Amino acid sequence: MAAGWWSVLKTVPWSEVIHAAPQVASGARRLWDTVNRRQGAMAADDLAPEAYAHEEDVLGAVVARMEHNEAVLIDLHNQMRSASELIANLADQNAQLIAKVDAQRTKIVWLGAAAGLSSLLALVALLLVSVRT
Template identity: 30%
Template sequence: MAISWISALKVIPWGDVIEAAPGLVKGARKVFSRTQAEPAVSQPSAGELAESPAQRIERLEVAVARLGEQQQAAAALLESLAEHNAKVVDAIEVLRLRSKLLTGACAVLLLAVAALATTQLLR
C-alpha cells in the first residue's frame, strides 16, 4: 500500500500544482470575500421605494453587473480546479495501468518461483 502512495506522489506534476496553488487560493479567497461582503437581500427601505423607476433600474443594473463579475470569477476558479483535477485523474490512470502491469509481473514471477520449487523438490 505504501508503494502505491509513493508512486502516486511521484507521478503528480507537483511543479504545476505548487505553481498554480497561490493563484487558486487567491481566487478562492476573492470569490469567498465577495460573497461574504454582499448584503443579504432584504425588503426595500422607504427611501428605496421613493426612488424613481430609473434610479431603481440603475441600482439593479449595478447589482446584476456585480453578480456577473462574481460569476465570471467563480467560473474561472472552477475551470482552473477542473484542469488540476484532470491532471490528477490522468496521473491516477497511469498509476492504475502501472499497478496492473506490476500485478501481472508478480503473477509471472510467482509462477516461475513455483516452477523452480517444484523442479527442486522433484530432484
Template identity: 40%
Template sequence: MAIGWLSILKAVPWTDVVSNAPKVADGAKKLWETVARKKAPTGTSASATSDTSSPAGQEARIAELAGELDRLQQEMLASSQLLKTLAEQNAQLVRRVYWQSRLLLVVGLIAVAGLTLVLLR
C-alpha cells in the same frame, strides 16, 4: 483499509498538486474578495418605497439594480473560472492516477515474471 488510502495517496502526483495550488488559491482569493465587496443590502424602508413612486426614484432604483446585476455576473464568472480550474486539475489527477496504476500493474507483472524465473532455476 489504511493500506488502500496509503496506495491512493502515493499515486497522487503531489508535485503537480503543489505547483497548481497557488492558482487555485488565487482564484479562491479573488472569489472571496468579490463576495466580500458585496455591499450590505439596503433595507426597503418607507422612505425608500416612497422614492420609487417618482420617475427619478424609479430610475435610480433601476440603475442600482443594474449595477447589482453586473456585480453578480462578475461574481458568477469568477466562480465558474475557479470551478473550471479545479475541474482541469481533477482531470489531470485522474489521468495521472490511471497511468500510475497501469505502471504499477506492469511493474507487478515484471516482478511476478522475475520471481517465477528465479524459482524455476
C-alpha cells in the same frame, strides 16, 4: 498499501501544482471577498420598496430601483465569471491528477501481472527442483 499511495504522490506534478496554487488561492480569496463584501452591502442596503418611498415621483423610484438592480446584476455576473475561472483552474488540476493516477493504476496492473508471473515461475522452478531430488 502505503507504497501504492507513495508512488502516486511521487508522480504528481508537484511543481505545476505548486506553481498554480497561488493563482487558485488568490482566485478563491477574491471570490470569497467579493461574496462577503456583497452580502455585507446587501444587508446594509434595504431593497424593500420602502427604501424608495422618499421619492416624490414614482418614475424616479422605478429608475433608481432599476439602476440598483443593474448594478447588482453586473456584480453577480463578475462573481460568476470569477467563480467559473476558479472552477476551470481546479478542473484542469483535477484532470492532471486523474491522468497521473490512471497512469499509476496501469503501472500497478502491469507490476501485479509481472509479480504473478514471477511467482508462478518460481513455484514451477521449486516444484521441478523438489521432483528431481
